[in-house]
Amino acid sequence: xxxxxxxxxxxxxxxxxxxxxxxxxxxxxxxxxxxxxxxxxxxxxxxxxxxxxxxxxxxxxxxxxxxxxxxxxxxxxxxxxxxxxxxxxxxxxxxxxxxxxxxxxxxxxxxxxxxxxxxxxxxxxxxxxxxxxxxxxxxxxxxxxxxxxxxxxxxxxxxxxxxxxxxxxxxxxxxxxxxxxxxxxxxxxxxxxxxxxxxxxxxxxxxxxxxxxxxxxxxxxxxxxxxxxxxxxxxxxxxxxxxxxxxxxxxxxxxxxxxxxxxxxxxxxxxxxxxxxxxxxxxxxxxxxxxxxxxxxxxxxxxxxxxxxxxxxxxxxxxxxxxxxxxxxxxxxxxxxxxxxxxxxxxxxxxxxxxxxxxxxxxxxxxxxxxxxxxxxxxxxxxxxxxxxxxxxxxxxxxxxxxxxxxxxxxxxxxxxxxxxxxxxxxxxxxxxxxxxxxxxxxxxxxxxxxxxx
Ligand SMILES: [Zn+2]
Numbered sequence: 350x351x352x353x354x355x356x357x358x359x360x361x362x363x364x365x366x367x368x369x370x371x372x373x374x375x376x377x378x379x380x381x382x383x384x385x386x387x388x389x390x391x392x393x394x395x396x397x398x399x400x401x402x403x404x405x406x407x408x409x410x411x412x413x414x415x416x417x418x419x420x421x422x423x424x425x426x427x428x429x430x431x432x433x434x435x436x437x438x439x440x441x442x443x444x445x446x447x448x449x450x451x452x453x454x455x456x457x458x459x460x461x462x463x464x465x466x467x468x469x470x471x472x473x474x475x476x477x478x479x480x481x482x483x484x485x486x487x488x489x490x491x492x493x494x495x496x497x498x499x500x501x502x503x504x505x506x507x508x509x510x511x512x513x514x515x516x517x518x519x520x521x522x523x524x525x526x527x528x529x530x531x532x533x534x535x536x537x538x539x540x541x542x543x544x545x546x547x548x549x550x551x552x553x554x555x556x557x558x559x560x561x562x563x564x565x566x567x568x569x570x571x572x573x574x575x576x577x578x579x580x581x582x583x584x585x586x587x588x589x590x591x592x593x594x595x596x597x598x599x600x601x602x603x604x605x606x607x608x609x610x611x612x613x614x615x616x617x618x619x620x621x622x623x624x625x626x627x628x629x630x631x632x633x634x635x636x637x638x639x640x641x642x643x644x645x646x647x648x649x650x651x652x653x654x655x656x657x658x659x660x661x662x663x664x665x666x667x668x669x670x671x672x673x674x675x676x677x678x679x680x681x682x683x684x685x686x687x688x689x690x691x692x693x694x695x696x697x698x699x700x701x702x703x704x705x706x707x708x709x710x711x712x713x714x715x716x717x718x719x720x721x722x723x724x725x726x727x728x729x730x731x732x733x734x735x736x737x738x739x740x741x742x743x744x745x746x747x748x749x750x751x752x753x754x755x756x757x758x759x760x761x762x763x764x765x766x767x768x769x770x771x772x773x774x775x776x777x778x779x780x781x782x783x784x785x786x787x788x789x790x791x792x793x794x795x796x797x798x799x800x801x802x803x
């Protein structure tokens with residue numbers, strides 16, 4: 350007996366090693382996308398766009414880009430099972446399409462390889478020059494708050510569904526006590542696969558705290574900032590470990606659905622909830638959740654918006670990709686200040702365009718339903734709804750890479766976007782002057798009652 354146990358152990362180990370090798374050879378990290386392909390679809394008019402959107406759920410499409418009739422092609426990922434029927438359906442409508450990627454796992458592997466080279470290339474990169482993991486990002490946030498206690502405070506909003514801390518920074522030269530200053534609230538990574546977004550928030554922190562430049566002194570002195578770099582850490586980590594193209598949260602409510610995980614955080618807010626641009630299928634990318642604010646991650650944004658709604662002058666929910674500055678409402682109805690919303694958004698887009706790469710698109714600015722597509726339950730709309738005068742969705746560039754923009758572009762995206770953030774902050778601040786009512790000096794002392802002679 351004595352020698353059998355070690356022998357069995359050795360055998361088991363041998364098999365384990367063999368299986369592990371097989372695993373490495375045959376089970377690539379991105380095999381879940383085996384057979385998927387990506388296609389560009391030419392939209393001649395809004396009718397074409399409607400037809401394409403109508404196919405989204407029928408063929409389980411992942412719309413990487415929604416396109417703009419006559420101007421921008423749509424980009425769509427489709428599975429092997431659905432591909433032939435989908436392309437036939439496009440052909441039947443006379444809609445032209447081209448192959449963008451025939452092999453999605455290979456493209457993702459190429460991205461990983463470039464990432465490995467980039468990460469190994471220099472060891473003194475700043476945190477916003479690469480796609481750092483959750484723990485690194487949180488450590489940076491903590492470190493900044495420790496180093497600059499008179500300027501920065503860190504707040505833990507609460508836990509994610511999988512029990513990760515969700516933190517944000519408050520940056521203020523007056524400890525958030527001066528109501529004459531507007532607040533600029535920005536967050537990133539509601540959608541997990543949009544990796545270029547979080548570095549932009551980290552770079553903004555850097556520019557406001559560690560590397561304030563003379564020309565930006567007004568931004569730190571005259572504006573208070575709330576910055577939440579990682580709204581959906583569960584989804585973000587999952588894109589690093591399991592599915593690079595995961596979009597949703599990672600919540601699991603077996604009493605609602607025992608098969609699929611996650612909710613589209615940007616459809617989960619209590620505004621027009623579950624009406625437009627959503628799927629009732631819990632497995633779909635645009636599943637809004639079984640109730641509004643089912644997700645702790647969206648609750649934290651809601652709570653910040655409510656807590657500071659009298660002072661938040663601008664709310665920027667940062668996504669990628671497509672180069673858009675969008676505002677509400679998602680059902681195409683406009684707010685009374687739509688002209689101002691457009692003006693501030695246009696100032697932002699133009700400031701970014703002035704610094705953009707030659708190959709990058711110009712920013713498009715407008716109502717999200719008119720420019721892009723109808724939505725419900727978005728963060729942008731909820732911000733507007735609770736009274737933030739300038740509430741936006743910002744879609745950063747994807748260039749030709751969509752969600753897999755290589756990290757070597759991150760400096761460029763950070764820098765150009767910062768210019769847009771600065772422009773929007775300054776203009777929105779001007780409007781705050783008409784919104785903020787200084788407290789009156791108080792009632793003047795009562796005049797002595799006249800003496801009445803009887
Ligand atoms: Zn997004």
